[in-house]
Structures are given as C-alpha cells and as structure tokens.
Amino acid sequence: MSATEGSLRSMTGYGRGQAALGAGSLSAELRATNSRFLDIRVRLPRDFNALEAQVRATAGRYFGRGQVDISVRQRGPAANRPEVVVDLEAAGKYVSAAAQLRERFGLEGALTVSSLLELPGVAQTQEPTLEEGALEAVLEAVEQACRQAAAMREREGAALEAELRQRLEGIGAAVTQIEARAEEVKRGVRERLEKRLATLAPEIEIDPGRIAQEVVLYVDRMDITEETVRLRSHLAQFNETLGLRGPVGRKLEFLIQEIGREVNTAGSKAADAPIGRHVVELKTELEKLREQVLNLE
Structure with missing residues (x-):
C-alpha cells in the first residue's frame, strides 16, 4: 500500500518487523507522529549505514506526511568484525629511523609497540563488508513495520x-x-x-x-x-x-x-x-x- 492509496489516515502509528540474518536476526521498530511534512528518521547499526537510502525509500512508499522514526537492531553474533591492517613496511621504516636517531645523536629510549601503532600509516581499521542478504533482511523487517504502522494509521x-x-x-x-x-x-x-x-x-x-x-x-x-x-x-x-x-x-x-x-x-x-x-x-x-x-x- 502506497502513501496515496487506502482510506483517510491519521499520522500516529506503530509497527514492528523482524527478519533472519545469518545466525542472528534483525528487528525494525517504527513510530509515526504528527508533523507538517514528511520527516523520515533512520537509525541503523553502524555496519548497515550504507542502506539508509533504501530504508527511506521503502518508508516513503507508505507515508506521505508525519515524523517517521525507524530503528533497526541486530541480534545475535555479527558476521563480520572490523579488521586491523598493519603496514609492516611502514613500521619497519619507523623502527629503522628510530635506531639511526639513537645511534647518531646518542639518544635514549625505545620505540614501543603502542607508540609505533599510533604513528601515521602504520595501522588502519577496515570496516567489514555487508553480510550476504543484509539488504534483503533489513528491508523485509522495515517493510513489516511499515505495513503494521500504516494499518494502525488507517x-x-x-x-x-x-x-x-x-x-x-x-x-x-x-x-x-x-x-x-x-x-x-x-x-x-x-x-x-x-x-x-x-x-x-x-x-x-x-x-x-x-x-x-x-x-x-x-x-x-x-x-x-x-x-x-x-x-x-x-x-x-x-x-x-x-x-x-x-x-x-x-x-x-x-x-x-x-x-x-x-x-x-x-x-x-x-x-x-x-x-x-x-x-x-x-x-x-x-x-x-x-x-x-x-x-x-
């Protein structure tokens, strides 16, 4: 049901949706309240932020006016974790440079691992790629929540x-x-x-x-x-x-x-x-x- 179909509707409504994802699940909660214009607000787990546009588009098919707050949560183990990548070549150059400075200028002190990791270009965090089926699961849960809220508004x-x-x-x-x-x-x-x-x-x-x-x-x-x-x-x-x-x-x-x-x-x-x-x-x-x-x- 689109925002332009159905009978006269209020702007207040509530809905929930759920979908399986890997070994866990996703849940979507939607709350709609009064507003002069359509204002869709989306909160997603950090790994799913790239899907915000699709979630907004899905909600936009159901609502034509009002403030619509959508919150998606992931339950169970996350399939992918952020990965730390160390550039060993860059780290080696820092260590070599530190050794040269100590030898030439008679400096004291050692370059610790923690200090080395904080130096530019040594360590980087790579965000995980989306788990297979994540988009479909998110939209399924959001769609369920939208249908429930739209029915309540009607x-x-x-x-x-x-x-x-x-x-x-x-x-x-x-x-x-x-x-x-x-x-x-x-x-x-x-x-x-x-x-x-x-x-x-x-x-x-x-x-x-x-x-x-x-x-x-x-x-x-x-x-x-x-x-x-x-x-x-x-x-x-x-x-x-x-x-x-x-x-x-x-x-x-x-x-x-x-x-x-x-x-x-x-x-x-x-x-x-x-x-x-x-x-x-x-x-x-x-x-x-x-x-x-x-x-x-």
Missing part, C-alpha cells in the same frame, strides 16, 4: 473521519439556524425602520423613494447571505475532501481557516444576540474540528 483515520463528518453535520445545522435567524432580523429591522420613518414623515420633508432606498441600504449592511453561501461552499468542500485518498490534512486545515473567517464576518455583520450565540458555538466546534484535523495525514 484504523485511526477511519475513526477520525466518522467523528469529523458528525461534527460537520452539527456545523451545517448551526448554519441553517443562523440563516433562518438572519432573515428574521432583516424583516424586523426593516419593519422598525419603516414604522419609525412613517411616524417622522409628517414632521420632515423627505422623498419617499429616498427613504425606501436608505432602508434597503441599512438592511443590506446587516445581510450575511454572502457569508453563509461561502460557508456552505467550504463545508461541501470539506465533506468532499474527506472522501479523497492520500494526504488531505493540510487542505482540511486551510478549509477550517476559511470557515472560521466567514463565521467571524457573519457574526460581526449580523449584530444580533441569538446569532452571536450560534457563532460562539460554531467557533467551539471549529476548534474541536481543527484539533482532530491536525492528526490527519
């Missing part, structure tokens, strides 16, 4: 998706209540203004057409139809995105930000206590929605 993602859709329905219902209340507010404001102006009409000389125009302009300033239409659009996009495959968390974060912007604007324009209470409820739900979305890949 199970958690399914649970998150159900909760997000439920909260989305609640937000949609609250928007419906705001829309209904906004129409009542507009009618009430229009009626009050018209009555007030009708009372004042005998006392002042104002064009009736101008009065009607001012009433419409005043009521329009309180109109939140544009905001609720955009709210509906963002909610529909959010619901549609939940059904997409692959990493969608960042897109959902953006949509929540846009939904919050429209909610704030609607609350400011409406200037109505009941709508204000609905706006507060919506903000609370959006914050809960945001917390859950931050867990999604």
